[in-house]
Amino acid sequence: MSGYLASVVMDFRLIQTCPDSKARTGELITRHGIVPTPVFLPVGSQATVKTLTPEELKGIGIPMVLANTYHLYLRPGVGVIERMGGLHKFMAWDRPILTDSGGYQIFSLAALRQVSDEGVLFRSHIDGSKHFITPELVIQLQETLGADIIMVLDECPAYDDSLEKVQTAMVRTHRWAERCQQAQRRRDQGLYAIVQGGIFPELRHQSAKHLTSLGFAGYAIGGLSLGEPKEVTLDVVKETVSLLPETKPRYLMGVGSPEDLLEGVARGIDMFDSALPTRVARNGALFTWQGRHNIRNAVYSQMGQPFAPGCDCYTCRTFSAAYLHHLFICDELLGYRLATIHNLNFIHSLMQKIRNAILDGTFSSFKDSFLASYRPTNEQARLDQKRKWFKSRNLSNK
Amino acid sequence: MSGYLASVVMDFRLIQTCPDSKARTGELITRHGIVPTPVFLPVGSQATVKTLTPEELKGIGIPMVLANTYHLYLRPGVGVIERMGGLHKFMAWDRPILTDSGGYQIFSLAALRQVSDEGVLFRSHIDGSKHFITPELVIQLQETLGADIIMVLDECPAYDDSLEKVQTAMVRTHRWAERCQQAQRRRDQGLYAIVQGGIFPELRHQSAKHLTSLGFAGYAIGGLSLGEPKEVTLDVVKETVSLLPETKPRYLMGVGSPEDLLEGVARGIDMFDSALPTRVARNGALFTWQGRHNIRNAVYSQMGQPFAPGCDCYTCRTFSAAYLHHLFICDELLGYRLATIHNLNFIHSLMQKIRNAILDGTFSSFKDSFLASYRPTNEQARLDQKRKWFKSRNLSNK
Numbered sequence: 041m042s043g044y045l046a047s048v049v050m051d052f053r054l055i056q057t058c059p060d061s062k063a064r065t066g067e068l069i070t071r072h073g074i075v076p077t078p079v080f081l082p083v084g085s086q087a088t089v090k091t092l093t094p095e096e097l098k099g100i101g102i103p104m105v106l107a108n109t110y111h112l113y114l115r116p117g118v119g120v121i122e123r124m125g126g127l128h129k130f131m132a133w134d135r136p137i138l139t140d141s142g143g144y145q146i147f148s149l150a151a152l153r154q155v156s157d158e159g160v161l162f163r164s165h166i167d168g169s170k171h172f173i174t175p176e177l178v179i180q181l182q183e184t185l186g187a188d189i190i191m192v193l194d195e196c197p198a199y200d201d202s203l204e205k206v207q208t209a210m211v212r213t214h215r216w217a218e219r220c221q222q223a224q225r226r227r228d229q230g231l232y233a234i235v236q237g238g239i240f241p242e243l244r245h246q247s248a249k250h251l252t253s254l255g256f257a258g259y260a261i262g263g264l265s266l267g268e269p270k271e272v273t274l275d276v277v278k279e280t281v282s283l284l285p286e287t288k289p290r291y292l293m294g295v296g297s298p299e300d301l302l303e304g305v306a307r308g309i310d311m312f313d314s315a316l317p318t319r320v321a322r323n324g325a326l327f328t329w330q331g332r333h334n335i336r337n338a339v340y341s342q343m344g345q346p347f348a349p350g351c352d353c354y355t356c357r358t359f360s361a362a363y364l365h366h367l368f369i370c371d372e373l374l375g376y377r378l379a380t381i382h383n384l385n386f387i388h389s390l391m392q393k394i395r396n397a398i399l400d401g402t403f404s405s406f407k408d409s410f411l412a413s414y415r416p417t418n419e420q421a422r423l424d425q426k427r428k429w430f431k432s433r434n435l436s437n438k
Numbered sequence: 439m440s441g442y443l444a445s446v447v448m449d450f451r452l453i454q455t456c457p458d459s460k461a462r463t464g465e466l467i468t469r470h471g472i473v474p475t476p477v478f479l480p481v482g483s484q485a486t487v488k489t490l491t492p493e494e495l496k497g498i499g500i501p502m503v504l505a506n507t508y509h510l511y512l513r514p515g516v517g518v519i520e521r522m523g524g525l526h527k528f529m530a531w532d533r534p535i536l537t538d539s540g541g542y543q544i545f546s547l548a549a550l551r552q553v554s555d556e557g558v559l560f561r562s563h564i565d566g567s568k569h570f571i572t573p574e575l576v577i578q579l580q581e582t583l584g585a586d587i588i589m590v591l592d593e594c595p596a597y598d599d600s601l602e603k604v605q606t607a608m609v610r611t612h613r614w615a616e617r618c619q620q621a622q623r624r625r626d627q628g629l630y631a632i633v634q635g636g637i638f639p640e641l642r643h644q645s646a647k648h649l650t651s652l653g654f655a656g657y658a659i660g661g662l663s664l665g666e667p668k669e670v671t672l673d674v675v676k677e678t679v680s681l682l683p684e685t686k687p688r689y690l691m692g693v694g695s696p697e698d699l700l701e702g703v704a705r706g707i708d709m710f711d712s713a714l715p716t717r718v719a720r721n722g723a724l725f726t727w728q729g730r731h732n733i734r735n736a737v738y739s740q741m742g743q744p745f746a747p748g749c750d751c752y753t754c755r756t757f758s759a760a761y762l763h764h765l766f767i768c769d770e771l772l773g774y775r776l777a778t779i780h781n782l783n784f785i786h787s788l789m790q791k792i793r794n795a796i797l798d799g800t801f802s803s804f805k806d807s808f809l810a811s812y813r814p815t816n817e818q819a820r821l822d823q824k825r826k827w828f829k830s831r832n833l834s835n836k
Contacts, residue, residue, distance in 0.1 A: 087764065091771045094756075116739065116764040124742050124760055132756050341514065344522050358492075358530050362522055366485065366514040373489045373771055 051230075052077075052258065052289045052310075058403040062281060062308030065398045068289060070136040070188035071228055072128065073103070077289065078305045078398075080296065080391050081106040081138060081313040082384055086115065087131040090318055091377045092384075094133045099354065100385045101392075103135055104188075106313045109181050110142030110149070113171075114164050118181045126186035138313070139187040141178045141220075143194040143234070144262065144293070155195060157212060175219040183226045191260065192220040194234040199266040206238035214250050221254060230257030232291060238263055239272050241279050248283035258311075259284045260291040265300075265314075267427045270419060274303050281308040298327060298390055299416045302407050305394055317387050321379035324368045327386040331415035335379065340365040353385035354378075449628075450475075450656065450687045450708075456801040460679060460706030463796045466687060468534040468586035469626055470526065471501070475687065476703045476796075478694065478789050479504040479536060479711040480782055484513065485529040488716055489775040490782075492531045497752065498783045499790075501533055502586075504711045507579050508540030508547070511569075512562050516579045524584035536711070537585040539576045539618075541592040541632070542660070542691070553593060555610060573617040581624045589658065590618040592632040597664040604636035604661075612648050619652060628655035630689060636661055637670050639677050646681035656709075657682045658689040663698075663712075665825045668817060672701050679706040696725060696788055697814045700805050703792055715785050719777035722766045725784040729813035733777065738763040751783035752776075 051069040058064065068075040082089045082097065085108035089097055097105065107127060112118060124130040127137055146153065150162035159174035175193045182190035193216050195209040213236045224231055233251040237243030251259060261280050264273050277292060284290050289310040295301065296314020304312060317327070324336045328348050335347060346356035347364055355364065355378040367375030390410075397406035416422075449467040456462065466473040480487045480495065483506035487495055495503065505525060510516060522528045525535060544551065548560035557572035573591045580588035591614050593607040611634045622629055631654040635641030649657065659678050662671045675690060682688055687708040693699065694712020702710060715725070722734045726746050733745060744754035745762055753762065753776040765773030788808075795804035814820075 086768045086770060087761070088770050088772045091775075093752075093772065093775075115768055116760065120740060120760060120764075123740060124758055130758070130761055132761075342518060342521060354491075360522055360528070362514065362518060363485070363528055363530075366518075370484045370513055372484060372486050373774060374486045374491065376771060377489075377491075377775075 061306040072136040075103045077310040083315040085111045110145035137187040138189040141191040147196040175216040176223040179223040189230045192217045199268040210236045232258040234260045234262040258289040265294040317383040321383040322376045355382045459704045470534040473501045475708040481713040483509045508543035535585040536587040539589040545594040573614040574621040577621040587628045590615045597666040608634045630656040632658045632660040656687040663692040715781040719781040720774045753780045
């Protein structure tokens with residue numbers, strides 16, 4: 041890639057690294073503005089971060105969101121969005137957008153998949169209609185949508201697949217990544233590769249090496265947080281990051297719990313996305329600096345104070361915990377909104393504190409003190425819940 | 439009531455009457471501000487106008503909302519709201535509120551009703567728990583909630599009940615109204631009576647005469663818009679209004695379609711409430727000056743313009759019809775919000791135009807020209823829909 045092209049495509053500027061961890065701050069430079077990293081991207085699969093308006097997201101300070109090519113390809117169709125002037129205009133969001141390629145969704149949501157080297161044939165999870173997707177088509181769709189960062193098509197094996205199966209998927213993902221690169225026409229979108237290889241260090245090594253040799257605008261780590269133990273996730277992240285170039289952004293897909301964000305940043309990750317903060321909000325689970333608590337709990341029924349006293353989000357500035365509890369008990373839609381605002385504000389504040397701590401050289405102590413007071417959701421409960429969730433394929437938020 | 443008390447309680451100031459109809463403009467003067475009439479009150483039964491924040495309601499210009507004693511008595515309980523500092527503070531709404539007594543809900547939602555002169559025994563539609571409500575209790579509950587306007591407990595017969603049945607209910611409603619009046623302790627809330635009598639002119643006559651002789655702050659017309667033909671509704675309204683005092687506000691309960699608002703105003707009504715504009719919004723039915731249209735219709739799937747070009751609501755200022763269509767097709771919660779904003783903005787604009795026309799002396803021509811271009815929902819479809827709706831008791835919005 042020539043120097044000229046490199047300056048036009050999505051760029052990344054490293055600002056500061058942490059002296060005693062791999063944590064770092066930087067900036068993604070895009071056509072729609074600069075995004076400070078490490079950054080968390082709320083998930084807006086269907087061109088809407090569930091329940092919220094663009095103005096509410098901006099009010100929280102969200103700099104960038106994720107949308108999903110698979111979902112938008114099926115509904116309303118990429119052609120419709122093109123005729124509406126592109127994805128930014130369609131969803132009235134003038135800040136940066138990343139579109140996921142849809143690989144993950146095809147392998148988790150769609151039915152009757154037939155993968156070949158050419159591409160993947162699947163049936164829509166909505167109406168059963170048949171579709172054939174190739175790496176070239178995925179790039180064309182994402183160029184039409186017009187996001188600032190776009191992703192290669194990848195094949196996602198299950199977290200407990202055999203080495204052979206994972207290796208086959210990885211090799212195919214590498215070939216597809218190359219085809220995506222060759223198919224790219226627009227130079228104002230950053231194309232990110234996705235490192236695969238499951239929980240096998242030797243495969244992750246091969247994958248990172250192969251993809252970095254091709255030269256992408258950024259590197260995502262895919263195929264994690266799919267039900268494997270957290271220790272394994274973090275080890276794979278550490279191994280993989282060590283093989284990625286310093287000068288390019290690293291994106292850990294599907295991670296969004298507060299403790300995982302901190303651990304990811306400590307291992308050198310710059311970007312995250314996850315439906316978790318917004319999905320659990322709609323179930324009534326709200327973040328505090330001490331852990332996640334469910335607003336449906338009777339303890340909140342008479343609480344005149346805000347859910348999280350001192351929290352500066354709209355919800356906590358305006359309403360009592362008792363009111364929020366009442367809305368959830370009555371299944372009132374306003375409750376889902378207010379909880380979503382609170383959770384996204386919490387995660388956004390956390391990322392801000394993380395960035396400030398890295399700049400101040402105090403990231404490690406910030407991380408220690410956060411983890412000392414924050415009680416994560418019980419690991420076994422988390423895994424059970426996650427596996428159940430994947431099994432039910434109730435992935436409507438992803 | 440002494441002159442002193444009269445000046446402290448809810449007051450009404452008549453400003454102008456229409457030369458060729460009964461239409462009039464005025465002002466309700468309350469502790470929480472002045473409300474220009476004719477006014478439409480959005481329904482927030484459970485202390486929330488479904489999907490919207492107080493700020494959004496204010497952004498539209500909504501001056502006053504309705505909440506429901508029956509719903510709030512069951513959840514979260516009136517005691518909780520008292521401890522939270524009253525209903526205004528609980529729902530973070532500092533403009534006027536009217537609480538309905540719950541009479542209508544007890545007779546439409548609750549199960550196993552046993553009505554006696556003393557009061558009404560019913561089972562909660564939520565958990566089947568047994569409750570005994572009296573006129574005195576209803577006043578006490580509403581004094582605790584602290585709305586600006588409160589309503590007497592009434593017995594609501596079905597629209598097709600016999601004259602004898604309707605008469606019995608009416609006589610009881612009269613006795614209950616007197617007991618409500620005697621039970622009232624707070625003098626800063628306006629207590630409104632509810633004229634009953636079904637579709638029988640002679641009963642309406644008796645009811646209006648009896649209740650006005652008792653002297654209330656305002657008079658509601660209840661027991662209408664329950665499935666009877668629209669012609670009948672309008673005749674009863676006309677008859678009843680002619681028997682009510684000029685100096686007091688008149689409130690037609692449960693009416694909220696654009697054409698009915700105009701007809702009600704023309705017959706001298708000052709206040710309306712209905713869940714219709716918000717309920718149909720969540721079904722995708724949006725108002726235009728030509729009639730109601732459903733955003734799910736395929737005609738909107740490719741429309742780059744707003745749903746109602748020229749409309750000044752947030753939804754139409756920000757998004758294309760195609761985007762709103764997409765949200766509804768995907769059952770995205772943001773769609774329900776955006777449609778609710780549009781419909782409430784439409785009704786609010788309509789009421790503003792009505793008030794201006796009365797002030798300008800052009801109400802009759804405004805009404806004619808509105809009705810010439812606005813195509814109401816087909817009368818038979820409307821009745822069928824309404825009866826089906828009442829039958830299913832799916833009154834979650836009321």
